[in-house]
Amino acid sequence: MVIHPDIGSQLVNFCSALLLLTCFAIIAQRRLSACVDLFALQSVFLAVTAALVAFLTGAHHIYIAAALTVVIKAMILPRILKAVIERLNVTRELVLNINIPSSLLVCGALVILAFYITQPIISLGFLLTKDSLAIALAIVLIGFFTMIARKKAVTQVIGFLVIENGLFLGATAAAYGMPLIVELGVFFDVLVAGLIIGIYTHRLQDTFDSVDTTKLTALKE
Amino acid sequence: MSLDLSWIIHWGLFNVVVLYGIGIFLPFAFYRNAHFQNLVAHGAAMAASIVGVVLGLAGLWAPEPVTFSVLSNLPLLTFQVRVDPLASFFVLIISLAGFAVSQFAMGYVREFENRRSIGALGGLYNAFLLSMTLVILADDGFFFLIVWEIMSLVSYFLVVTEHEKPETRYAGFFYLIMTHVGTAFIIVTYLVFYQQAGSFSFEAFRHPAAPLPEGFRTLAFAAALIGFGTKAGIVPLHVWLPYAHPAAPSHVSALMSGVMIKTAIYGLVRVYFDFLGGTFPWWWGFIVLAIGAVSALLGVMYALMEHDLKSLLAYHSVENIGIILMGIGAGMIFQSYGLSNLAALGLLAGLYHTINHAMFKGLLFLGAGSTLYATHTRNMEEYGGLIRKMPWTAFFFLVGAVSISALPPSNGFVSEWLTFQSLFLSFQIPDVLMKIMLPIGAAMLALTGVLALACFAKAFGISFLAMPRSAHAREAQEVPWAMRIGMAEMALFCVVLGLAPMGVVPMIDRVTAPLTGITIAEKIVSEGGFALVPAPDKGFASISTPVLGLLLIVLVPAALLTAVVIGGRLRKRFYKTWGCGINLKPRMEYTATGFTQPIKQVFDMIYRPTVKLETEMLEESRYFAKRMRFETHIEPVFQKYLYDPVVRVLSLLADRLRVVQAGSLHLYLTYIFLTLIILLLWVR
Numbered sequence: 001m002v003i004h005p006d007i008g009s010q011l012v013n014f015c016s017a018l019l020l021l022t023c024f025a026i027i028a029q030r031r032l033s034a035c036v037d038l039f040a041l042q043s044v045f046l047a048v049t050a051a052l053v054a055f056l057t058g059a060h061h062i063y064i065a066a067a068l069t070v071v072i073k074a075m076i077l078p079r080i081l082k083a084v085i086e087r088l089n090v091t092r093e094l095v096l097n098i099n100i101p102s103s104l105l106v107c108g109a110l111v112i113l114a115f116y117i118t119q120p121i122i123s124l125g126f127l128l129t130k131d132s133l134a135i136a137l138a139i140v141l142i143g144f145f146t147m148i149a150r151k152k153a154v155t156q157v158i159g160f161l162v163i164e165n166g167l168f169l170g171a172t173a174a175a176y177g178m179p180l181i182v183e184l185g186v187f188f189d190v191l192v193a194g195l196i197i198g199i200y201t202h203r204l205q206d207t208f209d210s211v212d213t214t215k216l217t218a219l220k221e
Numbered sequence: 222m223s224l225d226l227s228w229i230i231h232w233g234l235f236n237v238v239v240l241y242g243i244g245i246f247l248p249f250a251f252y253r254n255a256h257f258q259n260l261v262a263h264g265a266a267m268a269a270s271i272v273g274v275v276l277g278l279a280g281l282w283a284p285e286p287v288t289f290s291v292l293s294n295l296p297l298l299t300f301q302v303r304v305d306p307l308a309s310f311f312v313l314i315i316s317l318a319g320f321a322v323s324q325f326a327m328g329y330v331r332e333f334e335n336r337r338s339i340g341a342l343g344g345l346y347n348a349f350l351l352s353m354t355l356v357i358l359a360d361d362g363f364f365f366l367i368v369w370e371i372m373s374l375v376s377y378f379l380v381v382t383e384h385e386k387p388e389t390r391y392a393g394f395f396y397l398i399m400t401h402v403g404t405a406f407i408i409v410t411y412l413v414f415y416q417q418a419g420s421f422s423f424e425a426f427r428h429p430a431a432p433l434p435e436g437f438r439t440l441a442f443a444a445a446l447i448g449f450g451t452k453a454g455i456v457p458l459h460v461w462l463p464y465a466h467p468a469a470p471s472h473v474s475a476l477m478s479g480v481m482i483k484t485a486i487y488g489l490v491r492v493y494f495d496f497l498g499g500t501f502p503w504w505w506g507f508i509v510l511a512i513g514a515v516s517a518l519l520g521v522m523y524a525l526m527e528h529d530l531k532s533l534l535a536y537h538s539v540e541n542i543g544i545i546l547m548g549i550g551a552g553m554i555f556q557s558y559g560l561s562n563l564a565a566l567g568l569l570a571g572l573y574h575t576i577n578h579a580m581f582k583g584l585l586f587l588g589a590g591s592t593l594y595a596t597h598t599r600n601m602e603e604y605g606g607l608i609r610k611m612p613w614t615a616f617f618f619l620v621g622a623v624s625i626s627a628l629p630p631s632n633g634f635v636s637e638w639l640t641f642q643s644l645f646l647s648f649q650i651p652d653v654l655m656k657i658m659l660p661i662g663a664a665m666l667a668l669t670g671v672l673a674l675a676c677f678a679k680a681f682g683i684s685f686l687a688m689p690r691s692a693h694a695r696e697a698q699e700v701p702w703a704m705r706i707g708m709a710e711m712a713l714f715c716v717v718l719g720l721a722p723m724g725v726v727p728m729i730d731r732v733t734a735p736l737t738g739i740t741i742a743e744k745i746v747s748e749g750g751f752a753l754v755p756a757p758d759k760g761f762a763s764i765s766t767p768v769l770g771l772l773l774i775v776l777v778p779a780a781l782l783t784a785v786v787i788g789g790r791l792r793k794r795f796y797k798t799w800g801c802g803i804n805l806k807p808r809m810e811y812t813a814t815g816f817t818q819p820i821k822q823v824f825d826m827i828y829r830p831t832v833k834l835e836t837e838m839l840e841e842s843r844y845f846a847k848r849m850r851f852e853t854h855i856e857p858v859f860q861k862y863l864y865d866p867v868v869r870v871l872s873l874l875a876d877r878l879r880v881v882q883a884g885s886l887h888l889y890l891t892y893i894f895l896t897l898i899i900l901l902l903w904v905r
Contacts, residue, residue, distance in 0.1 A: 097887060113898065113901075113902075116905075117901045117902065117905050120905060137901075141894075141897075141898070144890070144893075144894050144897070145894070147887075147890050148887050148890045148891050148894060151887075
C-alpha cells in the first residue's frame with residue numbers, strides 16, 4: 001500500500017497535534033492520576049506517530065522505538081507513578097504556582113513561540129515530517145513549563161517525561177529518528193530517571209511530610 | 222656526538238615520566254606497609270631526579286633543541302615538549318633539589334606514618350615534582366597551562382596535609398585563591414600571543430604570522446609579570462607565601478620555596494626573552510628591576526620580624542626572588558640599550574642566583590624541618606642550644622645561612638656579586654636616569670644583604686646557640702641519617718656552586734647565549750679559570766672564590782697560630798660563664814624579639830609596630846612588679862590596605878548576588894527556561 005506523501009504528511013501532523021493536545025490536557029488537570037493517564041495516552045500517540053513515520057519512510061528501526069515507547073512510557077512508567085501516588089496518598093495538586101487559566105494562556109503563547117522559532121528551519125526542510133518540529137518544540141517548552149508551574153514532585157516527573165516525549169518527536173520529525181542505539185540509551189535513561197525520581201519523591205515525603213518541592217528551600221544553609 | 226645527546230634526551234624524557242609515574246601510583250599498591258610506601262615513593266623520586274639531572278645536562282650541551290610531541294584528540298592541545306638550554310637548566314635545578322629533598326623525605330615522612338597516608342603523601346610528592354618538570358618542558362601554551370594548574374593543585378593538597386589545623390586550612394585557601402588569580406593572568410598572556418599566532422604552540426608564539434602591535438606586547442608584559450609574579454611572590458603579591466610555605470610538610474616547603482617559585486622565573490624569562498624576542502622598551506626592565514628591589518628589601522625586613530623559623534625562610538624567598546629579578550631586570554635594561562654583553566651578564570647573574578637560591582633555601586628548609594622534627598615547634602623562641610643536641614643539623618644550617626647571607630666564598634656571594642657588578646656597570650648606559658637608578662638599586666641590594674646577614678645571625682644564634690629555652694629544645698635529639706644525608710647533599714651542592722663558578726658560569730652561558738645572542742663565558746672567566754672578571758676591558762673588578770676559600774683555610778689557622786705565638790700558651794679552664802653572681806638561666810638570654818628590636822625601631826615607618834605593656838604591681842608596694850606582659854605586633858600593611866578592601870568589596874557583591882540563589886527548585890527551573898527561550902529567540 002502506498003500513501004500519497006501529502007496525505008502521509010497530513011497524518012503525521014495530525015498525530016503530532018494530538019500529542020500537543022494531551023499536553024494542554026495535562027496542564028489543565030488537577031488530579032494526579034488523571035495526569036498520569038494523560039501522559040500514558042500521549043505516549044501512545046507518540047508511538048503511533050513513530051510507527052506512522054516508520055511505515056511512510058521504511059525506516060524499520062523506528063518500529064522498535066515505537067514498541068519500546070508503548071512498553072516503557074505507556075505501561076511501566078505510569079505504573080510506577082501510580083504506585084508512588086497511591087503510597088504517598090497525594091491525589092490532587094491543591095496549590096499551584098500559576099493557576100490553570102493563566103497556565104493555559106502561557107502554554108498557548110509557548111506554542112506560538114515554538115512555531116515562530118522553528119519557522120525558518122521548517123521552511124528549509126524537505127522531510128514529510130518537517131512540520132512536526134514546531135509541535136515537538138512546543139511540547140518540550142510546555143513540559144518544562146509544567147515543571148515550573150506545578151509544585152508536587154509527581155507532576156514535575158510528568159513534566160520531565162513530557163519533555164522527553166517532545167524530544168523524541170523532534171528527533172523523529174527532524175531526522176526520522178535517532179540511531180537505534182541512541183534511542184535505546186535514551187529509553188534506559190528515562191526509565192532510570194523515573195525510578196530515581198520515584199525514590200526522590202519518597203525521600204521528600206519522609207523528610208518533609210510532603211512532596212511539595214518548594215519545601216526544598218529549607219535545605220538552604 | 223649530537224646524535225647520542227638527542228638519544229639521551231629522549232631516554233631521559235621517557236624515564237623521568239615513567240619513574241615519577243611509578244612514584245605516584247606504586248605506593249598505593251602497598252597500602253598496608255607505610256614504611257615500604259615511603260621507600261617506594263621517595264626511591265622512585267630519587268631515581269627520577271637522577272635521570273632529570275642527566276636530562277638537564279644533556280639538554281644544556283645539546284647543539285640543537287630537541288622537541289618531542291604526542292598529538293591529542295582535543296582541538297588546540299598538543300602534548301609537546303621541547304628541551305632547550307633554558308628548559309634544561311631549570312630541569313637541572315628541579316632535579317638536583319628533588320634528589321636531595323627526596324633523600325631527606327625518606328626520614329622526614331616517618332613523622333607522619335601514624336597520622337597520614339604515606340601513599341597519598343608520597344604520590345602527591347612525586348606528582349608535584351613531575352608537574353614542575355613538565356611545566357618547564359612544555360612547548361605548547363595549552364599543555365603548559367594544564368600542567369601549571371596541576372602543579373598548583375597538587376601543591377595545594379600538599380600544603381593542606383595537616384588540614385586539622387585551622388591555620389593550615391586558611392593558608393591553603395589563601396594560596397588557592399592567589400594561584401588562580403595568577404593563572405588567570407597567565408592565560409591572558411597566552412591569549413594575547415594566540416590571537417596573533419593562531420596556535421598555542423610556543424613555536425608559533427616565537428614567530429607569529431604578524432608581529433604583535435605595541436599595545437598587545439605591553440599587555441603581554443604586564444599580564445605575565447602579574448601572573449608569574451603571583452607564583453614567584455613579588456611584592457605586593459607575596460602575601461600568600463609566608464602562610465602557605467610554612468604550612469606544608471618541611472620537605473614540600475623546601476621544594477615550594479626552593480623550586481616551585483622558580484618556575485615563575487622560568488616563565489618570565491621565557492616570555493620576555495624568548496616569545497617577545499628580547500626587544501622591549503627600557504621601562505619594562507626598569508619595572509622588573511624596581512619590583513625586584515622592593516621585593517628584596519621588604520622581604521628581608523619582614524623576615525627579620527618573623528619568629529616562626531619556616532615563615533622567616535618563606536619571607537627570605539620573597540627577598541631572593543627580588544634579587545633574581547634585579548639581575549634579570551638589569552639584563553632587560555641593558556638589552557633595550559643594545560648592550561648585549563651586559564644584558565647577558567645581568568641575565569646570567571639572575572639565573573645563577575636562581576640555582577643558588579634553590580639549593581640554599583632548600584637546605585635551610587630541610588634544616589628547619591629537622592629542628593621541627595626534633596622539637597615539634599616552629600617558634601624560634603622555644604629553641605636554643607640545639608647545636609649541642611643536633612650538631613649535624615646545626616652545621617648544615619650554618620652552611621645554608623652563610624650562603625643565603627652572601628658571605629664569601631659561598632654561592633650566594635658569587636651570584637649577588639655578579640648582580641652588583643651588572644648594576645654598577647650601568648655607567649655604560651647612555652641614559653642619565655638609568656645611570657642614577659641602577660646604582661640606587663645596587664644600594665638597596667647592599668642594604669638587603671646586610672639585613673639578611675642580621676636575620677640569619679638571629680635565626681642561627683637564637684635557634685642553635687646558648688641554652689635551651691624550653692622543654693622541647695632540651696629534649697631534642699639529632700635527626701635520622703636519611704635526613705642528615707639529604708641535608709649534606711644540599712650543602713654539597715651549595716659549596717660546589719660557590720667554589721666552582723668557573724664551571725657554572727659557562728653552563729649558564731649556554732642558557733643565556735640563545736636568549737641574548739651573545740656568549741660571554743670566555744670573557745667573564747679569566748684565563749686559567751680561577752677568577753671571574755665581568756668587565757675585562759674596563760679593568761673593573763674581579764673575584765675568585767676558590768682563592769678566597771683557600772685564604773680562609775690558610776688564614777684561620779694562621780690567625781690562631783699568631784694568637785698562640787703572641788698570647789702565649791692557652792690554658793683551658795672549664796667554668797660557668799660569669800653572671801654577676803646570679804645563676805644563669807635561659808630567661809636571661811637574648812630573645813628573637815629582643816635581637817631585632819633595634820631594627821624595628823629604626824624602620825618603624827615601615828613596620829608600624831604596636832607595643833602593649835601591662836604591668837601588675839604587688840599590692841604591698843608599687844615598686845615591685847608581680848607580673849609583666851609584653852606584646853608587640855607589626856602591622857600587616859599589604860593585607861590591611863590592599864587585600865582587605867578588595868575582599869570587602871567582593872563579599873559585598875556576593876551578598877547582593879545571593880538574592881538570585883533563593884534555593885527554590887522552581888526558580889532555578891525558571892532561570893533555565895528563560896535562558897533557553899532567550900537563546901532560541903536569539904539564534905533565530
